[in-house]
Amino acid sequence: MTWCKSAWQKAQPIYDQIVIMPFIKGMIDGTLDQSKFNFYIAQDARYLENFGRALALIAARAHRKDHVLDFIRFAEGAIVVESALHAGYLSGQDGAKKIEVSPACHHYNSYLISTAAIAPVEIAMAAVLPCFWVYKEVGDYIFEHQNKNGNPYQAWINTYSGTDFGIVVNKAILICDEIAATCTPRQRDAMTEAFLTGCQLEWMFWDSAWRLEKWPVMA
């Protein structure tokens, strides 16, 4: 079995919990409270900047030249394409850009940047894989089950269930399998651990938006 298939099998319980989250159910039927979605999208704009920087760091550290180019393109996709989707949603929000980064977003950003900067590069690649793969699976799931009648979250659903994003995700999966095939069992285990941490952080990100998460103590 490929590393990716085995890692996804281990992540399946987390994925199963993601698709039943109230936030995801609200996107499926289009009833998600607008304030929760606005919170999510404003946090996600801050996340995407850091995700893009993490991908650029991995590009700089990748051993293979084709992987350097792939990660440069991934970084561009996060900063240009995904951010454009967010800009569309954010344009209607007053002062959304001034929002304070939530604890979950802060934690996820720090994990991505520190792992991309100093972890062995195969672990860094595994750590960012859920950012691609979980979103594709969740996007497809929402697309299949969605209420299409005036769903306000249609642009989001179309982006993450779309074929363009699917091509990028398949590439990220392929790269991780190529790298894992050159690793020792111990290195592959460390990749799996990083992948599972990323999946948990994806769950936490949606959960934090549902709760409009605040810091327990204010500055």
Ligand SMILES: Cc1ncc(CN)c(N)n1
């Ligand atoms: C938190 C999160 N994770 C992943 C994605 C998809 N790149 C996203 N937009 N936001």
